[in-house]
Amino acid sequence: MTERTRKPAPARPARPDPEREKQPPKPQLQVRPMAPIVPPANVSANALSVVIAIMAFLACLTLGAVSMVSDSASSWQSQISREITIQIKPEDGLDMQAALERARDTALSITGASSASIVGDTETARLLEPWLGQNADLDELPVPRLVIVTIDENNPPDFAAMRARLAETVPEAFLDDHRTWVDRLVAMARTTVIIGIFVLSLVFTATVLTVIFATRGALTGNRHIVEVLHFVGAEAPFVARQFQNHFLLIGIKGAVAGGIAAALTFAAANVWTGFAAATPESDQAMALFGAFRIGFRGYLGILAIIAVIGLLTALTTRLTVIRTIREIDVVRSDPSRME
Amino acid sequence: MIRFENVGLRYGMGPEILRDLTFDIPKRSFQFLTGPSGAGKTTLLRLLFMSLQPTRGLINVFNRDIATIPRDELPLLRRRIGIVFQDFRLLDHLTTFENVALPLRVRGKEESSYRRDVLELLNWVGLGDRINVLPAVLSGGEKQRVAIARAIIDQPQLLLADEPTGNVDPPMALRLLRLFMELNRLGTAVVIATHDLSLMEQVDARRMILSEGRLDIYD
Numbered sequence: 001m002t003e004r005t006r007k008p009a010p011a012r013p014a015r016p017d018p019e020r021e022k023q024p025p026k027p028q029l030q031v032r033p034m035a036p037i038v039p040p041a042n043v044s045a046n047a048l049s050v051v052i053a054i055m056a057f058l059a060c061l062t063l064g065a066v067s068m069v070s071d072s073a074s075s076w077q078s079q080i081s082r083e084i085t086i087q088i089k090p091e092d093g094l095d096m097q098a099a100l101e102r103a104r105d106t107a108l109s110i111t112g113a114s115s116a117s118i119v120g121d122t123e124t125a126r127l128l129e130p131w132l133g134q135n136a137d138l139d140e141l142p143v144p145r146l147v148i149v150t151i152d153e154n155n156p157p158d159f160a161a162m163r164a165r166l167a168e169t170v171p172e173a174f175l176d177d178h179r180t181w182v183d184r185l186v187a188m189a190r191t192t193v194i195i196g197i198f199v200l201s202l203v204f205t206a207t208v209l210t211v212i213f214a215t216r217g218a219l220t221g222n223r224h225i226v227e228v229l230h231f232v233g234a235e236a237p238f239v240a241r242q243f244q245n246h247f248l249l250i251g252i253k254g255a256v257a258g259g260i261a262a263a264l265t266f267a268a269a270n271v272w273t274g275f276a277a278a279t280p281e282s283d284q285a286m287a288l289f290g291a292f293r294i295g296f297r298g299y300l301g302i303l304a305i306i307a308v309i310g311l312l313t314a315l316t317t318r319l320t321v322i323r324t325i326r327e328i329d330v331v332r333s334d335p336s337r338m339e
Numbered sequence: 340m341i342r343f344e345n346v347g348l349r350y351g352m353g354p355e356i357l358r359d360l361t362f363d364i365p366k367r368s369f370q371f372l373t374g375p376s377g378a379g380k381t382t383l384l385r386l387l388f389m390s391l392q393p394t395r396g397l398i399n400v401f402n403r404d405i406a407t408i409p410r411d412e413l414p415l416l417r418r419r420i421g422i423v424f425q426d427f428r429l430l431d432h433l434t435t436f437e438n439v440a441l442p443l444r445v446r447g448k449e450e451s452s453y454r455r456d457v458l459e460l461l462n463w464v465g466l467g468d469r470i471n472v473l474p475a476v477l478s479g480g481e482k483q484r485v486a487i488a489r490a491i492i493d494q495p496q497l498l499l500a501d502e503p504t505g506n507v508d509p510p511m512a513l514r515l516l517r518l519f520m521e522l523n524r525l526g527t528a529v530v531i532a533t534h535d536l537s538l539m540e541q542v543d544a545r546r547m548i549l550s551e552g553r554l555d556i557y558d
Contacts, residue, residue: 029467029470030471031436031470032434032471034437034440035432035437037430037433037441228429228441229441231390231422231428232445232489233418233442233446234414234445235411235414235415238445330410333389333392335348335349335351335391335393335394
């Protein structure tokens with residue numbers, strides 16, 4: 001067919017309508033600003049936003065909790081492995097004070113021991129106060145005495161050599177390097193973090209699936225828009241772009257709301273532990289979780305979750321729109337698939 | 340412009356709805372497509388609009404065999420065809436103006452470049468004072484006219500209209516018919532599927548009568 005050369009203006013009437021000509025000319029109405037092709041808000045979009053906010057909140061909360069437990073476990077491990085203890089059991093004829101000093105000097109002579117201090121009578125009495133009461137006379141009792149040695153974590157001493165040297169200088173001394181405790185704590189910390197990562201991956205999977213299904217559900221209500229756009233000549237990328245931008249905004253709005261709620265929850269818990277310091281409840285919580293702070297990495301994680309959920313929503317939208325167009329062109333145009 | 344050769348169509352394993360259709364739609368032609376309800380008029384329009392594939396036979400649209408047209412090219416070919424759906428298919432959140440301007444908008448045109456044309460066309464179909472109204476408050480006849488205006492706003496090479504005067508009174512039906520004729524005079528081939536005998540009597544045009552799956556053409 002040859003190119004038509006007619007002017008691009010729309011068709012005009014061949015004959016003017018006499019009835020219309022009798023009427024006075026009407027003032028030209030103002031056209032409202034163009035509305036977006038995809039309606040900005042409807043019930044399904046609001047529901048999607050709420051669902052995404054809830055899932056983002058849960059995902060951020062889980063991520064924060066895992067990060068806190070992981071940090072606390074590392075902290076326990078670090079604190080315990082930073083010190084070792086030399087214990088001297090009282091025996092007949094043993095000059096305890098001299099033995100303590102010998103043990104301290106022996107420990108300090110080993111490379112990797114930063115400092116060593118003898119736990120004095122007063123501290124020892126306070127340590128034993130829950131069992132012996134306030135007025136216990138330690139000299140009357142065969143109470144072991146302690147030397148606490150702080151070690152250089154980066155260059156720890158050779159514990160076997162230290163043990164051998166102590167056996168020579170103070171045979172009554174027993175070196176406790178807390179290895180059993182540290183090993184148990186490392187195992188517990190690893191287990192806790194593995195469980196946390198497993199829970200986190202479950203929450204993430206649930207979030208991903210919820211976002212995908214909620215987005216597809218919300219798109220179902222807009223399916224007729226996809227069809228009309230396609231039939232008036234819109235290409236698939238154009239249609240996908242309209243919906244993708246719209247749902248990206250919904251996804252990010254929901255995820256930001258959930259992320260902020262989670263951050264506020266952690267901040268509120270942190271403030272609560274500050275106010276409730278030195279109370280039994282706070283001490284228990286602090287012992288288990290450490291301070292209720294998720295730190296820079298935690299907030300970075302929340303930002304990452306927001307970005308992932310936003311992108312996921314946009315990607316799901318794009319794929320769903322393109323699949324809908326494919327269905328219009330391939331499936332619904334094939335009469336053999338219809339009854 | 341469009342050529343059907345021995346085209347047949349059946350849905351699933353059912354009987355053939357359309358049988359051995361062989362005809363063409365020449366450029367600048369004007370024709371009515373008629374026949375009893377359920378004869379397959381809408382199905383034939385869907386075949387012409389390339390939204391349905393024939394079970395057998397050959398369809399050439401704008402000199403292209405539709406069986407070989409890649410899916411990505413379909414929207415570009417559809418831009419050369421205007422279609423008026425029986426159920427209008429207007430977007431409820433867009434005003435009359437925005438619905439009519441939609442085909443131009445999806446082609447990436449600026450609003451300022453088509454505003455005057457859209458307003459002029461809306462005036463002509465009698466909706467000049469309804470430009471900011473949403474479809475929900477339009478009558479059936481008004482929706483019909485919006486759908487027609489949307490189909491012809493970009494001056495298609497072929498206009499397919501499914502019962503375009505089904506919801507309007509006789510004077511408006513005549514007015515719309517005149518619009519189709521004017522469009523045809525300017526070079527658009529027009530296919531109007533209708534039951535309205537009085538409308539067909541207004542124009543000495545080609546008649547395509549579908550009955551029991553077969554097509555008879557009276558030039």
